[in-house]
Amino acid sequence: MLVQAYNLMAHAFLLCLLFSCIISTNIHACKPTERNSLLSFASTLSSPPLNWTSLDCCRWKGITCDQDGWVTRLLLPSKGLKGGISPFSLANLTHLTHLNLSHNSLYGSLETHFFLSLNRLEILDLSYNRLSGDLPLSLPPSNIRTVNLSSNRFFGAIPSSFFQQASNLTSFNVSNNTFIGYVPSSICLQHSSPFLRLLDFSSNLFNGDLAPGLGKCSELQVFRAGHNNLSGLFPEDIYNATKLEEIALPLNSLHGAISDKIVNLPNLATLDLYYNHFGGELPLNLGKLSKLKFVNFEGALPPSLMNCTNLVELRLESNNFEGDISMLDFSSLSQLTKLDLRKNNFTGTVPRSLYSCRSLKAIGLSANHLEGQIEDDILSLKSLSFLSIGFNRFTNLTGAMKILMSCRCLHALLLSGSFVGEGMPSDDDMVDFHGFQNLRLLSLSRSNLTGQIPVWLSKLKNLEILFLGFNQITGPIPSWLGNLPRLFYISLPNNRLSGEFPQQLCQLPRLLYDPNIASQVDKYEFELPVAGSSVSIISDQHFPQQLFPQQKLYFLPGWIVISNNNISGYIPTEIGQLQRLRKLALNSNNFSGLIPDQISNLKNLEVLDLSTNHLSGIIPSSLASLNFLKEFNASYNNLEGPIPTGTQLQSFNASTFEGNPKLCGAPLPNKCRPNKDMDADNKNNKDEGNGHHQLPWFYIFIVLGFIVGFGVVCGSLVINTTWRYAYFRFIDNLQDRLYVMIS
Ligand SMILES: *[C@@H]1O[C@H](CO)[C@@H](O)[C@H](O)[C@H]1NC(C)=O
Ligand SMILES: *[C@@H]1O[C@H](CO)[C@@H](O)[C@H](O)[C@H]1NC(C)=O
Ligand SMILES: *[C@@H]1O[C@H](CO)[C@@H](O)[C@H](O)[C@H]1NC(C)=O
Ligand SMILES: *[C@@H]1O[C@H](CO)[C@@H](O)[C@H](O)[C@H]1NC(C)=O
Ligand SMILES: *[C@@H]1O[C@H](CO)[C@@H](O)[C@H](O)[C@H]1NC(C)=O
Ligand SMILES: *[C@@H]1O[C@H](CO)[C@@H](O)[C@H](O)[C@H]1NC(C)=O
Ligand SMILES: *[C@@H]1O[C@H](CO)[C@@H](O)[C@H](O)[C@H]1NC(C)=O
Ligand SMILES: *[C@@H]1O[C@H](CO)[C@@H](O)[C@H](O)[C@H]1NC(C)=O
Ligand SMILES: *[C@@H]1O[C@H](CO)[C@@H](O)[C@H](O)[C@H]1NC(C)=O
Ligand SMILES: *[C@@H]1O[C@H](CO)[C@@H](O)[C@H](O)[C@H]1NC(C)=O
Ligand SMILES: *[C@@H]1O[C@H](CO)[C@@H](O)[C@H](O)[C@H]1NC(C)=O
Ligand SMILES: *[C@@H]1O[C@H](CO)[C@@H](O)[C@H](O)[C@H]1NC(C)=O
Numbered sequence: 001m002l003v004q005a006y007n008l009m010a011h012a013f014l015l016c017l018l019f020s021c022i023i024s025t026n027i028h029a030c031k032p033t034e035r036n037s038l039l040s041f042a043s044t045l046s047s048p049p050l051n052w053t054s055l056d057c058c059r060w061k062g063i064t065c066d067q068d069g070w071v072t073r074l075l076l077p078s079k080g081l082k083g084g085i086s087p088f089s090l091a092n093l094t095h096l097t098h099l100n101l102s103h104n105s106l107y108g109s110l111e112t113h114f115f116l117s118l119n120r121l122e123i124l125d126l127s128y129n130r131l132s133g134d135l136p137l138s139l140p141p142s143n144i145r146t147v148n149l150s151s152n153r154f155f156g157a158i159p160s161s162f163f164q165q166a167s168n169l170t171s172f173n174v175s176n177n178t179f180i181g182y183v184p185s186s187i188c189l190q191h192s193s194p195f196l197r198l199l200d201f202s203s204n205l206f207n208g209d210l211a212p213g214l215g216k217c218s219e220l221q222v223f224r225a226g227h228n229n230l231s232g233l234f235p236e237d238i239y240n241a242t243k244l245e246e247i248a249l250p251l252n253s254l255h256g257a258i259s260d261k262i263v264n265l266p267n268l269a270t271l272d273l274y275y276n277h278f279g280g281e282l283p284l285n286l287g288k289l290s291k292l293k294f295v296n297f298e299g300a301l302p303p304s305l306m307n308c309t310n311l312v313e314l315r316l317e318s319n320n321f322e323g324d325i326s327m328l329d330f331s332s333l334s335q336l337t338k339l340d341l342r343k344n345n346f347t348g349t350v351p352r353s354l355y356s357c358r359s360l361k362a363i364g365l366s367a368n369h370l371e372g373q374i375e376d377d378i379l380s381l382k383s384l385s386f387l388s389i390g391f392n393r394f395t396n397l398t399g400a401m402k403i404l405m406s407c408r409c410l411h412a413l414l415l416s417g418s419f420v421g422e423g424m425p426s427d428d429d430m431v432d433f434h435g436f437q438n439l440r441l442l443s444l445s446r447s448n449l450t451g452q453i454p455v456w457l458s459k460l461k462n463l464e465i466l467f468l469g470f471n472q473i474t475g476p477i478p479s480w481l482g483n484l485p486r487l488f489y490i491s492l493p494n495n496r497l498s499g500e501f502p503q504q505l506c507q508l509p510r511l512l513y514d515p516n517i518a519s520q521v522d523k524y525e526f527e528l529p530v531a532g533s534s535v536s537i538i539s540d541q542h543f544p545q546q547l548f549p550q551q552k553l554y555f556l557p558g559w560i561v562i563s564n565n566n567i568s569g570y571i572p573t574e575i576g577q578l579q580r581l582r583k584l585a586l587n588s589n590n591f592s593g594l595i596p597d598q599i600s601n602l603k604n605l606e607v608l609d610l611s612t613n614h615l616s617g618i619i620p621s622s623l624a625s626l627n628f629l630k631e632f633n634a635s636y637n638n639l640e641g642p643i644p645t646g647t648q649l650q651s652f653n654a655s656t657f658e659g660n661p662k663l664c665g666a667p668l669p670n671k672c673r674p675n676k677d678m679d680a681d682n683k684n685n686k687d688e689g690n691g692h693h694q695l696p697w698f699y700i701f702i703v704l705g706f707i708v709g710f711g712v713v714c715g716s717l718v719i720n721t722t723w724r725y726a727y728f729r730f731i732d733n734l735q736d737r738l739y740v741m742i743s
Contacts, residue, residue, distance in 0.1 A: 030057035031069045037092040038063065038071065045083040047104075050076075070095035077102045077125070084108030085131075091117040100125040102148070109133025115140050127151050127173070140166050150175040150200065157181030163192050171198035175224065179204040183225050185235070186213030194218065201225040202248065209233065210254070215240030226250040226272065234278070239264045250274035258283055269310065301328060310335060315528075317342040317364060324348035325370065331356045340364040340528050342388065347371075350389075355380050362386035362527035366414065369393065374400040378407070385409045386527040390443070391417035397449070398425040405435025412441040412526060416467065424451035424473065436460050443467040445491070453478050453497075464510070465489040469561070472496060477562065479504040486510055488557035493564050493585070500569035501562075501586070506577050511558040513579035561585040563609065568592065571615075576601035583607040587633065591615055595634070600625050607631040611659075614638060619663075624649055635659045642672040 035057040042050055051061065058065035064073035071093050081104035090096075091113070097120050106129040114136035115121065121141055125148040134156035140147060142165045154177040162184065163169060172187075183206045187193055196217050202224040209232025214223060220241045230252040238247065239261035250272050257280035262268065285304045300323035301316075309332045317340045326348035330336070336357045342364040349372035350365065360381050370392040378384070384407055394400070397419035404413060413436075424444075427433075433456040436442075442460070445467045452475035453468065464486045473495040481490065482504030488511055557580045568590035575584070576598025583606060584599075591613040599608070600622035608629060615637040623629075624647030632652050640662035643649055654667045664672040 029069050030063075030065055030071065034065075034069065034071045034093065037090070038074075041074075041090055041093075044085075045081045045106075047079060047081040047083070050079070064098075066095065072096060072120075073098040075100045076104070079104060081106060085110065094118070095120055097121060097143070098123040101129065102127040104129050106131055110136045112137040114138060119143075122146070122168075124148065135162065139164065140169075142167055144169055146171050148173045149177065152177050154179060158184050160184040160186045160189075163187050166193055168195060169193040170195050170219075172196070173198065173200040174204065175200045175202040177204050179206060181206065182208045183210055183228070183230065185211050188217035188220075189213045196220055197243075198222045199224070201228065203227040206230060210235045212237045214238045217241050219243055221267075222246045222248075224248040226252065226274075228252055230254055234258075234273075236261070242266070244268055246270040246272075248272040249276065252276050254278065257281075260285070262286060274315070303328070306330060306332060309333065312336065313338045313340075315340045316344065317528075319344050321346060325365075325368075326351045328353070330354045333357050335359055337383075338362045338528060341368065343367040345369065350375070352377060358382070360384055361409075364388045364528050365392065366417070367391040371395070374403055376403045378403065381407075383409055385411040385438075387412070388414040388528070389418060390415050390446075393420075394418040395422070397422045397447075398429045401425045402430065405430075405433065407435075408438065410436065410439055413439060414441070414443040415447070416443045416445045417447060419447050419449070421448045422450075424449045424454055424471075425456075426451055427455050430454065430456040433459060436463075438462055440486070441465040445469040445471060448472050450474070452476075453481075453492075455480070457481075458484065461485060463487055467491045469493040469495065474498070476500075477502055477505070477567070481505055482507045484508070488580070489559045491559060491561045493561050495565050497562065497565040497567060499567065501567055501572060501591075503572045503574050505560070506572055506574035508558070508578060511578040511580045513577075557582065559583045562589065564588040566590060570594075571596055571599075571610075573598045575599060578602060580604055582628075585609040586613065587611040589613055593617075595620055595623075595639075597622050599623060602626065603628070605629055609633045610637065612636040616640065619643060619649065621647065623647075632656055639663045643668065 038052065038057050038060070042052055054060070057063055057071070058069065062074060062076040062079070063071055064075075066072050072095055074093065074096060075098060077100050081101065083106065085101075085106055085108065090099075091111075094117055096118055099118070099121060100123065102125045106126070109132055116138040119141040120143055122143045123146045124140075124144065125146065127148045127150045129152050131149070132153040132155065135154065135158060139162060144166050145168050147169070148171070150173045154174065157180055158174065163172075179201075183201050187199070188196055197219050198221060199217075200222070203226070206225065206228040207230065210225070210230060212235045214220065214235060215237030218241065221243055222245060223238070223241075224246070226248050227250065230249070231254065234249075234254050234256040236259065238244070239259060242264055244265050245267045246269060248270060251274065253276060254273070255277035257278065258271075258273075260283045262271075262283055263285050281300075282302050282305070286302060286308060301321055305311075305314075306329050311333050312335050314336060315338065321341070322345035325341070325346040328351055330351060330353040334357065337359045338361060339354070339357075340362070343366070346365075346368040347370065349370060352375070354360070354363070355375070355377040358381065361383050362385065364386075366388045367390070370389070372394060373396045374389075374394065387404070387407075387410065397415070400415070400419070402425070404410060439460055440462050442463060442465070446469070449471040451473065453473060455478070457463070457466075458478070458480040461484070463484055466487065466489065469491050470493065473492070475497065476499030477492065477497055479502035481487065482502060487508055490505075558578070560578075560581065561583065563585045564587070566589060567586070570593035571586065571591055573596040575596060579602060581602050582604050584602070585607065587609040588611070591610070592615065594617040595610065595615055597620040599605070600620060603626065605626050606628050608626070609631070611633040612635070615634070616639065618641040619634060619639055621644035623632075624644055629648070632649065633656050635655060635657060636659035639657075639660040642665040643657060643663060645665060650666050652667065654669065657663050657668050664670050
């Protein structure tokens with residue numbers, strides 16, 4: 001009895017166990033058809049192994065099933081998947097609700113029936129792939145909530161009818177594709193998508209106007225359609241979408257004004273109308289904005305703006321705002337990090353209340369009509385790293401520099417075009433100098449500053465970029481510039497600098513060849529956009545017509561520009577060490593001697609301007625090896641001989657070489673004649689290429705012998721640099737003379 005009972009219990013127990021086992025496997029057991037579909041999906045992709053090997057596909061990574069073994073979620077973001085989405089594999093996963101394949105390398109188009117078979121889909125995220133083609137003809141199902149097709153290469157139009165079933169849609173993001181046609185702004189009109197919260201159409205090729213309809217999107221929080229070709233009026237009914245937190249339409253051609261109705265949008269935090277044709281005055285009440293960006297507005301800033309206590313970025317550069325800026329009270333803007341009021345018509349002095357905005361990192365006030373002095377209250381802005389106040393009427397540069405040098409975070413200081421006619425803060429002014437320890441960019445040009453380049457600059461160990469052009473600076477180019485460890489950009493044109501080109505400048509560490517940094521680009525990004533296409537705009541030219549918001553400015557090493565000064569002597573042969581140099585402008589000085597052959601070592605050189613000096617000798621044919629050279633000017637010197645033939649130097653036009661009477665050959669009109677001194681007995685030979693048949697080898701051997709002999713003698717002596725320098729110049733000279741004879 002007891003044994004029987006025990007047996008029965010044991011059997012019952014085992015049965016129970018088995019049963020529960022079956023149940024539990026049943027929950028996860030995937031249907032063979034689903035397994036096949038998944039395997040077929042995986043087989044069309046070339047990607048790292050997904051390890052989909054076990055029998056039960058519901059346990060595979062990225063897969064979720066429902067209780068009946070249907071696959072409901074396929075989530076494989078950032079898995080390195082490559083290939084097309086096979087139309088027959090996914091389409092058989094008919095119970096799919098979530099599909100996330102973002103951040104892969106999928107390509108090809110979606111088949112026209114894509115949504116037809118996936119009629120339970122709620123979440124679709126195919127963002128960051130390389131998918132292309134039109135949207136599928138089939139419409140997203142009524143369950144769809146999220147569609148993210150952003151950052152692909154889709155094209156074609158998006159008809160409003162596309163959404164007619166999508167009554168539960170909350171977010172639709174197609175940014176960063178190449179869609180065309182109208183923005184389907186009537187998406188909420190037929191009550192089709194009442195729950196829509198997020199619409200992102202930015203960075204496409206949409207055009208036409210924004211049709212009314214968005215006002216019906218009562219839940220809409222984010223609307224972006226920037227960076228398209230939209231035109232027409234700003235749709236007024238947008239003020240009826242009262243939950244809006246962000247309207248971002250920069251870089252279009254929309255126009256109109258900002259209406260007083262903006263107060264209907266109490267949650268609006270970001271209003272970005274940058275680079276459109278909006279205009280007019282700002283409404284008196286702007287609500288609670290935290291980010292404001294727009295251009296083309298005029299008039300005074302409404303005092304209510306200063307009640308936007310959440311303001312983080314106030315970007316109003318290149319507008320026509322006017323009025324006394326010192327009347328504005330910034331003291332409630334404790335979150336403000338970026339203030340950009342550059343290129344407006346503001347008057348007055350820097351408002352003291354600005355110094356209470358302790359979060360400020362960047363201040364742009366340049367190109368206004370501001371006056372007064374920099375106050376030491378500015379030092380309470382402990383995070384200030386970008387200060388641009390040039391092209392105003394500020395005074396007391398020495399005072400300003402003494403204060404600002406204690407600004408520990410300061411990276412970029414742009415003062416060009418202010419403090420006009422003052423003296424460069426001298427070393428006597430800057431005794432106990434210990435400041436500017438993080439300064440990377442200093443721009444002090446276009447101010448007619450007098451005095452010399454002061455020694456305190458030599459202590460700026462992080463200085464990378466120095467602009468001092470268009471002043472009245474006298475004295476020499478200091479040799480210690482060559483010791484600044486990070487300097488890669490020197491711009492000193494249009495001054496009265498004299499003396500020789502310091503050889504030490506040819507040792508600038510950042511410009512020497514370095515295999516470790518050869519491939520890496522030194523990038524310097526500003527807190528605020530600085531300028532248009534060229535670096536020179538921020539300082540050496542006048543203030544730009546427009547600032548280009550999307551343009552972060554990269555400074556590439558390296559520049560040495562000393563045009564329009566009074567520098568004399570030779571161009572040092574050591575210049576050949578600055579292999580990372582991209583621009584060398586020595587024009588309009590008093591340089592004499594030869595063009596050193598070593599310039600041909602500057603393999604990255606793009607611009608070489610040697611014009612209007614007293615350079616003599618020939619143009620070294622080795623210059624032809626400068627593959628990146630885009631601009632070259634050697635005009636108005638005393639150069640002679642033929643322009644090296646069969647090289648890219650001849651692709652420059654004649655003006656590059658004009659003003660050198662003894663220079664000949666294409667592209668100059670005057671043909672080269674056989675050298676009268678050397679080839680007096682060969683007058684008939686017009687082909688300069690044949691010249692070497694008549695080489696006076698005898699002379700060459702004598703000369704070579706002399707060079708070697710001189711070298712041995714000098715090498716055995718301890719000679720100082722000047723002598724060595726003279727020796728090498730002598731050899732260079734001889735080499736070039738020989739070259740003239742050979743060519
Ligand atoms: C998809 O389903 C169809 C019919 O329902 C079938 O013929 C086809 O083989 C299936 N494809 C895959 C990959 O399972
Ligand atoms: C597949 O397994 C290998 C080896 O265990 C592992 O390195 C890899 O990350 C797995 N792949 C996925 C998609 O989990
Ligand atoms: C898709 O996956 C990525 C990566 O995990 C995630 O950032 C993204 O939010 C997911 N998409 C959706 C719609 O949930
Ligand atoms: C929309 O969502 C709600 C709540 O999530 C759900 O009850 C309803 O069935 C959905 N409607 C459609 C058409 O899918
Ligand atoms: C795609 O958009 C949805 C909705 O805006 C978002 O939740 C998801 O994170 C986005 N995907 C990625 C990869 O950012
Ligand atoms: C839309 O997707 C892009 C990525 O492609 C993302 O940067 C952007 O933030 C998304 N838009 C919204 C409103 O979430
Ligand atoms: C735009 O899409 C490309 C790929 O198509 C991607 O590399 C880039 O990061 C995307 N840009 C943004 C701002 O998301
Ligand atoms: C905005 O809504 C109000 C009332 O809800 C309505 O009278 C008005 O016509 C709407 N405006 C637009 C432009 O649709
Ligand atoms: C700013 O806010 C204060 C306090 O809430 C209020 O008294 C003042 O009228 C507001 N100023 C403007 C211009 O809206
Ligand atoms: C400033 O005002 C002057 C005269 O009122 C006007 O000509 C000019 O266009 C305005 N704007 C700027 C940015 O100077
Ligand atoms: C220049 O500024 C310094 C520092 O603020 C100050 O001490 C000096 O008096 C100022 N000089 C003039 C002429 O205002
Ligand atoms: C600087 O001086 C020159 C010559 O005296 C003058 O032409 C120029 O307008 C001055 N520049 C400024 C910014 O005042």
